[in-house]
Amino acid sequence: MxxxxxxxxxxxxxxxxxxxxxxxxxxxxxxxxxxxxxxxxxxxxxxxxxxxxxxxxxxxxxxxxxxxxxxxxxxxxxxxxxxxxxxxxxxxxxxxxxxxxxxxxxxxxxxxxxxxxxxxxxxxxxxxxxxVIIASGQIGNFLGLSGMxxxxxxxxxxxxxxxxxxxxxxxxxxxxxxxxxxxxxxxxxxxxxxxxxxxxxxxxxxxxxxxxxxxxxxxxxxGEIASGFPxxxxxxxxxxxxxxxxxxxxxxxxxxxxxxxxxxxxxxxxxxxxxxxxxxxxxxxxxxxxxxxxxxxxxxxxxxxxxxxxxxxxxxxxxxxxxxxxxxxxxxxxxxxxxxxxxxxxxxxxxxxxxxxxxxxxxxxxxxxxxxxxVILLATFLLTVFVNLTVAVEAGLALAILQFIWKMSNSVKVTKVLPDHEDRSNKVRAHVVSELHDCPQFRICTVEGPLFFGAAKIFGSLVLDTLPHTQRILLLRMGKVPYLDTTADQNLADIVEQVHRSGGIVLVSGIQAQPREMLQKTGLYRMIGEQHFFEHTGKAIDFALTKLENKKCIGCKHFAFQECTLLSNPIKPLLTNSKGGDG
Structure with missing residues (x-):
């Protein structure tokens, strides 16, 4: 400086x-x-x-x-x-x-x-x-009112x-x-x-x-104004x-x-x-x-x-x-x-x-x-005029914080995705997921938005709502999560515990620096397992497919992944060997 x-x-x-x-x-x-x-x-x-x-x-x-x-x-x-x-x-x-x-x-x-x-x-x-207070306070002086x-x-x-x-x-x-x-x-x-x-x-x-x-x-x-400096x-x-x-x-x-x-x-x-x-x-x-x-x-x-x-x-x-x-x-x-x-x-x-x-x-x-x-403007204005500035600023800031929390919590999205086989790079997309096209054992969710105390519960509910008891593997794509606090960490820990209780595993791909550091500080990183964190979605999908129960894949008609052709009918040879994209 x-x-x-x-x-x-x-x-x-x-x-x-x-x-x-x-x-x-x-x-x-x-x-x-x-x-x-x-x-x-x-x-x-x-x-x-x-x-x-x-x-x-x-x-x-x-x-x-x-x-x-x-x-x-x-x-x-x-x-x-x-x-x-x-x-x-x-x-x-x-x-x-x-x-x-x-x-x-x-x-x-x-x-x-x-x-x-x-x-x-x-x-x-x-x-x-x-x-308003300044102008109204001068009405008496303007009119020369006495005895006020x-x-x-x-x-x-x-x-x-x-x-x-x-x-x-x-x-x-x-x-x-x-x-x-x-x-x-x-x-x-x-x-x-x-x-x-x-x-x-x-x-x-x-x-x-x-x-x-x-x-x-x-x-x-x-009284007379003193002519000297005090x-x-x-x-x-x-x-x-x-x-x-x-x-x-x-x-x-x-x-x-x-x-x-x-x-x-x-x-x-x-x-x-x-x-x-x-x-x-x-x-x-x-x-x-x-x-x-x-x-x-x-x-x-x-x-x-x-x-x-x-x-x-x-x-x-x-x-x-x-x-x-x-x-x-x-x-x-x-x-x-x-x-x-x-x-x-x-x-x-x-x-x-x-x-x-x-x-x-x-x-x-x-x-x-x-x-x-x-609403914030009117509340601050009216409280300034009719109560006092201290209350007005406190209330205005409180309303602004609540507004921010509400908007940020609504910005959190959890979307079910699967690889789009019509895409050359096999990117994962939301529109390909349907009742007839969804892996019963493996769920992929794209998480978007800051995960903080105002959005943590919503995040947890959205993930768990997408997770049937039959699914053993949950992959969270967190490349679009810029921030994660301890409240969201606890909600994520609840999700991990629930998946682990059912004998499943949680995978994480694309996690940014701040959320990774928070998970490391709280111990959730070790709980998930270092080997379950991946830079790219494609690598995480490859790993997940090796952890599926192949017996449950026999006869499955969902064909969520290209590898499902062989897993559903192991007698037929696998004609294509395309991996899930980096999504």
Whole structure:
């Protein structure tokens, strides 16, 4: 693996110019988003700013993507708000710190690739659910409703909005609408100016000039934003707090890992580069360990800011560091002015973020398939909205696993086959087997598909159902079995024991490496007998024909094998000596 500094190889003065411009623009974009995400998460706006500074530096230095921009994101809002309401802000810092350690360990133990295997219906479901929670959570601020209590769950939050509609503030609605129009129109009319920044600045100026004191501001709601960077302080961690915050920390780590790697994949597609997923997790973990030391909230890769970084010509991780320094400069120089920003003007910022992250097109596309994926999608989405993200992800993954097991178990096939005498190479085929053409002593079965715990019983039943008591020899063609676990091994052992009890033998042909190793580890390989394993079906058939009870072959009219002509009527000479093919 290359070192983190390898991403800076070939760096030039031109690269620095590109990074300075990209970092400046992304830094300006990040400021209103950082404050909005912090407020929506139930903490002071400056904590979001601190997080952006820390994430911008540490993720850029230690992460696995050249273009990743880290910071607070909308995906974290429902989780962080729930933690703050149930456990308090101090415990949120502990959960974020622990999540950082978990992310580092995930990277060290190279689990980055595993996160990519989370099914798409689950990620689309909870992302769309989060978007609904974010947008609905801003209705009260958009309308300027007063006296509202914050609730963790969606239904209680909506009930709170409805019960306080009589406190609607027309000044807040006007401010929010002005901000929304500017957020949507600015990218089209003035593409170089970030829409959220234009919306906040213009709406703040209008509100403070024309109707001062009529709408709630950051200062009146949360107090004045401190203009300095906070001193380092260690969260008051105890064993009890660590135990209590373990589950929230795991959720933060999982979601942070998913979001950061999704963002890195988007960056790869836009630039043709390739990120290091395990190093990215380590970088994310270091940033989340550092953020609580300055009072910051959990961070992850931000897809929209990363895309903005790339579109504005970023050449290296230096752009992410510049973005962090821009945010720091604004904090030091303009913090008092930020305190005058109306809360209503920030609501549209989050609503637009929710709309952009909703993945509505993919949601509808998956829904229209009307498959089990649609069920997983709806279940994850509804549980995210009406219960919580933890339950939603757990249920979504459980449903996806059950779906996988069901599909894989149905993919296991056991087919009776015999040599096709019309085929020149005498390949074995299923269509030649019939009631009148089937050896009473020798059964050949082709097994297909992975033999694991979900399919093991089906495999055993299918084989035994094809095996009359009169048949002494069973040949299992296992060339199309890529995997076999201990449960399937036990079912195969039951089959072998039953055949052995009736005085028969089991032969195996074409077995792959993993199933062979498993049989050797469990001892079933010795039980079957090393001499009963063959590379090719033809060799196994030749061996089996030497083990038949010739007395039972006399008078048999099945003629399953070409050798049966002589075995059925031993007085006649064998005219052809064709072997069973490799099948």
């Amino acid at each position: 290359k070192t983190a500094w390898g991403r800076f190889s070939g760096y030039s003065f031109q690269s620095l110019r590109e990074d300075l411009l990209a970092g400046l623009i992304v830094g300006i974009v990040a400021i209103p988003l950082s404050m909005a995400f912090a407020i929506a998460s139930g903490v002071k706006p400056e904590y979001g700013i601190y997080s952006s500074i820390i994430a911008g530096i540490f993720i850029s230095l230690f992460g696995g993507s050249r273009f990743q921009i880290g910071g607070p994101t909308g995906a974290f809002i429902p989780i962080l708000l729930g933690i703050v309401m149930v456990y308090g802000y101090e415990n949120l810092l502990i959960a974020g710190f622990m999540a950082g350690i978990i992310l580092v360990l995930m990277g060290v133990f190279r689990l980055g690739s595993l996160i990519k295997f989370i099914p798409r219906p689950v990620t689309v479901g909870f992302t769309s659910g989060i978007a 209590e914050r609730h963790e769950d969606f239904i209680s939050s909506m009930a709170e909005v409805i019960s306080h509609l009589n406190t609607l503030n027309v000044y807040s609605v006007g401010t929010a609408l002005l901000s929304l129009v500017l957020i949507l129109a600015t990218p089209r009319l003035l593409p170089r100016i970030p829409g959220p920044l234009a919306g906040l600045i213009v709406a703040s100026v209008v509100a403070n000039l024309f109707y001062p004191g009529q709408v709630a501001t950051i200062g009146s709601t949360f 001193a380092l302080r260690w969260p008051s961690i105890s064993w009890e707090s660590m135990v209590n915050m373990l589950q929230p920390a795991l959720v933060i780590a999982l979601l942070g890992g998913i979001e950061s790697l999704l963002s890195a994949v988007v960056a790869d597609r836009m630039t043709g580069s390739k990120h290091d997923s395990n190093r990215e997790l380590i970088g994310q973990g270091i940033a989340n360990i550092a953020a609580p030391l300055v009072g910051g909230i959990p961070v992850t890769g931000a897809i929209a800011r990363t895309a903005t970084n790339i579109r504005n010509g970023a050449a290296s991780p230096v752009a992410g560091i510049v973005h962090a320094l821009v945010v720091l400069a604004v904090l030091l120089l303009f913090a008092p002015y930020a305190s005058r920003i109306p809360i209503a003007s920030m609501a549209p910022v989050l609503m637009v973020v929710a709309w952009n992250m909703s993945e509505r097109k993919e949601f509808l596309s998956l829904l229209r398939t009307r498959t089990s994926d649609s």
